[in-house]
Amino acid sequence: MRKSILTASFLLAITIHGNSVPGDSAVSLTNATNFDGLILEEGITAELLTNSDGAFLKISADANPKKTPTAFLATVGVVPGTSYTYFTSARKESSSRILHLVGSDQGNIVWPGAEIEQGVARTHFTVPDGVSQIMLGISFLYPEDAGQVLIEDIGLFEGNIEVLPQSSGKNHFAALRSPKWWAIGLFMTCMLALVVVLHLTYQQRRKSKC
Amino acid sequence: MISLTLIFCYACFLFFGAGLLVYILFIKIGILPKGFSGLGPDYFLLLGLVSITTILAVYSIFLPIDLYLNLALFSIIYTLIIFHRETVTDIFASYYSAVKEHKNMFLTAFLAFTPLIIATFIFSLSEIQSFDTGLYHAQFIQWMEKHKTVPGLAWIHTRFAFNSHFHLLSALFSFSSLDLKNSSLTPLVFYPLNSFFFLMFAFRSIVKIAQGLRSRSLFIAVQYAALLFCSFALFGSKLQSPIPDSIVCILTLYVFLYFLEKFEYSRSWTPHQLIILLLVLILPTFKLSAGLIVLMILPLMWTKSLKQLVTIGVLAAIITIPYFVRNTIISGYPLYAIPSLDLVDVNWKIPAENALMENDIIKAWARIPYRNYQEVLALPLKEWLPQWWEIYAYDLIKHILEVSLISPLILLLVFLFRRKERFNKIAIIFGVLIVNLVFWFLSAPDPRFAWGFLLIMYALTLASLAKLLTFHRSEYLIGVGIFFFMYKSLWYTSNDWHQLLSKDSLAEIRYYPKQIPRASVKLFDAGTFPLWTPTRDDGRCYNAAVPCSPAPLSKVRMRGKDLDAGFFYDTKMP
Numbered sequence: 001m002r003k004s005i006l007t008a009s010f011l012l013a014i015t016i017h018g019n020s021v022p023g024d025s026a027v028s029l030t031n032a033t034n035f036d037g038l039i040l041e042e043g044i045t046a047e048l049l050t051n052s053d054g055a056f057l058k059i060s061a062d063a064n065p066k067k068t069p070t071a072f073l074a075t076v077g078v079v080p081g082t083s084y085t086y087f088t089s090a091r092k093e094s095s096s097r098i099l100h101l102v103g104s105d106q107g108n109i110v111w112p113g114a115e116i117e118q119g120v121a122r123t124h125f126t127v128p129d130g131v132s133q134i135m136l137g138i139s140f141l142y143p144e145d146a147g148q149v150l151i152e153d154i155g156l157f158e159g160n161i162e163v164l165p166q167s168s169g170k171n172h173f174a175a176l177r178s179p180k181w182w183a184i185g186l187f188m189t190c191m192l193a194l195v196v197v198l199h200l201t202y203q204q205r206r207k208s209k210c
Numbered sequence: 211m212i213s214l215t216l217i218f219c220y221a222c223f224l225f226f227g228a229g230l231l232v233y234i235l236f237i238k239i240g241i242l243p244k245g246f247s248g249l250g251p252d253y254f255l256l257l258g259l260v261s262i263t264t265i266l267a268v269y270s271i272f273l274p275i276d277l278y279l280n281l282a283l284f285s286i287i288y289t290l291i292i293f294h295r296e297t298v299t300d301i302f303a304s305y306y307s308a309v310k311e312h313k314n315m316f317l318t319a320f321l322a323f324t325p326l327i328i329a330t331f332i333f334s335l336s337e338i339q340s341f342d343t344g345l346y347h348a349q350f351i352q353w354m355e356k357h358k359t360v361p362g363l364a365w366i367h368t369r370f371a372f373n374s375h376f377h378l379l380s381a382l383f384s385f386s387s388l389d390l391k392n393s394s395l396t397p398l399v400f401y402p403l404n405s406f407f408f409l410m411f412a413f414r415s416i417v418k419i420a421q422g423l424r425s426r427s428l429f430i431a432v433q434y435a436a437l438l439f440c441s442f443a444l445f446g447s448k449l450q451s452p453i454p455d456s457i458v459c460i461l462t463l464y465v466f467l468y469f470l471e472k473f474e475y476s477r478s479w480t481p482h483q484l485i486i487l488l489l490v491l492i493l494p495t496f497k498l499s500a501g502l503i504v505l506m507i508l509p510l511m512w513t514k515s516l517k518q519l520v521t522i523g524v525l526a527a528i529i530t531i532p533y534f535v536r537n538t539i540i541s542g543y544p545l546y547a548i549p550s551l552d553l554v555d556v557n558w559k560i561p562a563e564n565a566l567m568e569n570d571i572i573k574a575w576a577r578i579p580y581r582n583y584q585e586v587l588a589l590p591l592k593e594w595l596p597q598w599w600e601i602y603a604y605d606l607i608k609h610i611l612e613v614s615l616i617s618p619l620i621l622l623l624v625f626l627f628r629r630k631e632r633f634n635k636i637a638i639i640f641g642v643l644i645v646n647l648v649f650w651f652l653s654a655p656d657p658r659f660a661w662g663f664l665l666i667m668y669a670l671t672l673a674s675l676a677k678l679l680t681f682h683r684s685e686y687l688i689g690v691g692i693f694f695f696m697y698k699s700l701w702y703t704s705n706d707w708h709q710l711l712s713k714d715s716l717a718e719i720r721y722y723p724k725q726i727p728r729a730s731v732k733l734f735d736a737g738t739f740p741l742w743t744p745t746r747d748d749g750r751c752y753n754a755a756v757p758c759s760p761a762p763l764s765k766v767r768m769r770g771k772d773l774d775a776g777f778f779y780d781t782k783m784p
Contacts, residue, residue: 049733049740058733093732118730150733180388183277187220190288194223197292202299 094147361776362558462662
């Protein structure tokens, strides 16, 4: 179990580090150094599973109607005063509500955040002054029955991002993987070159026939 | 719209390029004579379809059909096209001069048929309409994209055992490995091929209708009009789904049309003899129910020498052996669900009784759906036939079936009054059609399994009637009739328009087609490997990550450590 959680932490670390967004409008998390991995509160367990899309994390919570058991998926360094958008791609298999939570050593920054159902959930927030490290997590809201959520992916981007930007990093999860625009560009360039070559050949053949 | 147009360009390049290169190869090895005259763009596209499907069938046994294969195919075809650029320019120059010569006719025809072309485009961009796509097409395509042919894959879903090679092509053109996403971050998957090949057929039909009316060849005009409008009415609204029935119908129509228009009884190979042979061979790998179309090889074999018969045998082996191998890997049988043909002893084989039951279920569903299959199969013909007629024979299908029933009479009239050179060919076509339709009726008489056969019989009957009734200036009347029926066929699909008219839909389809719904699935981890199952009881996984099965599988185990190793049923498990 410990090995699985460590592997999951590692994969999620790659996810966050890999999803850096180059350019002026987004922060690069490539150089983040203070990643601490997965932190699970009491009553929460995690397991790494794999399918054709790669690895995903199954987080299960015991029934506990008086608490909000939380799993922090990753800890990352941030710039105070800057706004960020936190994304998760997940599938909920629980009757209780599951919400985003962004914490720090000075208390919660976002609670309650976006609700996780099926698919992508996003939470926009601004880091308060004096906070240089945040924890991205999910919380089960007073779970009356045991339940679970399958986290396919998480991501953190600078700014108020409505739609996930194209990222240049590599990712093994489908929802946040970088679009391969280069392949489309390559095709269009090749087609253009082909049209030019065929046109020149046509002209040449017409001349030689004349 | 933008992404689909780009994909159509890519498909056009890949199929045309592959077709042309294979054609050049046939010239070089001495099968075909030199020259390209009389070969339309659709000829090369179809030749490309056969070639690429065959390459994919062999390749997918060892490796997944992913972006790297796309890049490799593209690079090879591109390089060879550049190498043969003079031939390509000659072919395009001949097309250009043909269009230039009759530009008014082309312009008028395409303007007149614009509503049909626009409707085809819109349906190509709309939401998936086929139930089976959510049930297993999308999953099977995903398996092909991410894995090599997996032993015992039929244990995850028995429908995978039908192994339509059209889904190999669909995997190549799904472009999920490009990792494009829509505004709600759903990864984009494309299923463009039915639309692409329907548009190809539509363009041919439009040109033929215009030429037919212009030259007062009403047989051609009526035949193509009936085929185009009826095929649009039958599956136009399902063009966005990767259902094999539509492409099988289009290819079946091409086999009969090429035979009727271009087939020559000659000792040496002609380009159209070759394409008829290749299409006839590829069709059963797309859908086994089209298997008896191989009868169309018989007229071809009539004039051939022993050496040429060996060529036919070699081509048949190249196309069909990978199909048998893939079938055996997936289900344990070379042909599923025919368990009597049992050649290998493998531990992932589906038990014969399961295969027979699957066969019976499909047969019964095709006669009377939503009823216990054993009860349906126990019914005598006189009991299930009226119920079958009531269920399936409605609207257009009823009309097509009725006309098909009287078609032998019409054929006889044509024979009596108009003995023309085409009659022999029509008689052969009717012979093959009757054998195929009898087989269809006695096995699984769901009309969609025989769209191609029913449509060609219907169109030939109408066209023969039109020829009988030809009188002075009748082309004007026929022309008006054709446009009336085009609008009628558009109106026939009006029930499916509602999904297209919302503002959200229009905004979305501007860039990319509407996406397959996201499946609501849950994890079943009480078995021996993580498996997804749908939360709803309709058994549809849509495009959820594989492995996803319609129901939990507690006794199915992985044969190794990863999904590529495959699955088997562990009878020893409690």
